[in-house]
Amino acid sequence: MRILVTGGAGFLGSHLIDRLMTAGHEVICLDNFYTGNKGNILQWIDNPKFDLIRHDITEPIRLEVDQIYHLACPASPVHYQYNPVKTVKTNVMGTLNMLGLAKRVKARFFLASTSEVYGDPDVHPQHEEYRGNVNPIGLRACYDEGKRLAETLAFDYYRQNKVDIRVVRIFNTYGPRMLENDGRVVSNFIVQALQGKPLTVYGDGSQTRSFCYASDLIEGFIRLMNSDYVGPVNIGNPGEYTILQLAEAVRDMVNPGSEINFEPLPSDDPRRRRPDITKAKTLLNWEPTVQLQEGLQLTVANFRDRMNKNTDSVILGSRS
Numbered sequence: 001m002r003i004l005v006t007g008g009a010g011f012l013g014s015h016l017i018d019r020l021m022t023a024g025h026e027v028i029c030l031d032n033f034y035t036g037n038k039g040n041i042l043q044w045i046d047n048p049k050f051d052l053i054r055h056d057i058t059e060p061i062r063l064e065v066d067q068i069y070h071l072a073c074p075a076s077p078v079h080y081q082y083n084p085v086k087t088v089k090t091n092v093m094g095t096l097n098m099l100g101l102a103k104r105v106k107a108r109f110f111l112a113s114t115s116e117v118y119g120d121p122d123v124h125p126q127h128e129e130y131r132g133n134v135n136p137i138g139l140r141a142c143y144d145e146g147k148r149l150a151e152t153l154a155f156d157y158y159r160q161n162k163v164d165i166r167v168v169r170i171f172n173t174y175g176p177r178m179l180e181n182d183g184r185v186v187s188n189f190i191v192q193a194l195q196g197k198p199l200t201v202y203g204d205g206s207q208t209r210s211f212c213y214a215s216d217l218i219e220g221f222i223r224l225m226n227s228d229y230v231g232p233v234n235i236g237n238p239g240e241y242t243i244l245q246l247a248e249a250v251r252d253m254v255n256p257g258s259e260i261n262f263e264p265l266p267s268d269d270p271r272r273r274r275p276d277i278t279k280a281k282t283l284l285n286w287e288p289t290v291q292l293q294e295g296l297q298l299t300v301a302n303f304r305d306r307m308n309k310n311t312d313s314v315i316l317g318s319r320s
């Protein structure tokens, strides 16, 4: 099949491309490199089955494809809040453009939505029927309301234009290739621990999150895309940890001497997040297989490697 991956040079998109290329598909990666980078897809650049297009999805594009995985959108608060109006445009105009493309070429369309559509949930764990508790004028709204509207658009194209859609709601995912500066909790802790700095916990650290390893998530994507179920489906790891527990796990793994510092909680930060994955289990026969300890080790190794290379290039740079 010929498959388009928007946001393919990013963290999750590049892992998805690895899976699709390895399975023998033709893949077109579309990205404006806002938070993605070529390094993530370098291994495929010379492959005749791979195409890379630098393009901003807020502009329409014409392509011939069988499937579209629509991931393009910055995922970390630091990046999506840097230019919130652009984030809304990416979620709304970008998703409209990609749904228009899917309609024209009769491609199956997969939307990467998010657990953020549940906002600061008053139902726990979150199941797909829960409608969420989102602040429409908060700092996160460009992202969570943007994704809610992206879901609305997908379902309206499905009902009105018979576009064949699939919608996944992704819960916190981590793994190799996360940006070092993306401000999300796993990368923050790993970078701070590797740099020998204190780990910063916002609030008292009792807020909870669940953490899914990237390869587990991508397996869920592929199963949903190739199933008959439209969605939305939660994909995430239901293991629930407090942020303090995560900080301690990273500290003990990387740098047991590191201190943990506490700072005020940002506004609209959800208190609890954990997926109810009953649907993914029963409809897709999917559940996560990588335990936090194992996933963290693989992620730490990747960060260590990249940070060593960065240090090398800085040293080489100053010598030349």
Ligand SMILES: NC(=O)c1ccc[n+]([C@@H]2O[C@H](COP(=O)([O-])OP(=O)(O)OC[C@H]3O[C@@H](n4cnc5c(N)ncnc54)[C@H](O)[C@@H]3O)[C@@H](O)[C@H]2O)c1
Binding pocket: 006, 007, 008, 009, 010, 011, 012, 013, 030, 031, 032, 033, 034, 035, 036, 037, 055, 056, 057, 058, 070, 071, 072, 073, 074, 075, 076, 090, 094, 112, 113, 114, 115, 170, 171, 172, 173, 174
């Ligand atoms: N990583 C997570 O834990 C998580 C959780 C929930 C949802 N998601 C969703 O999954 C998708 C991928 O997330 P990620 O973690 O890989 O993020 P990422 O920031 O690493 O990747 C996003 C990619 O989209 C590209 N992009 C952004 N705006 C674009 C635009 N206007 N036109 C073209 N390309 C654009 C970026 O350059 C980047 O390559 C996003 O839609 C995100 O909302 C991720």
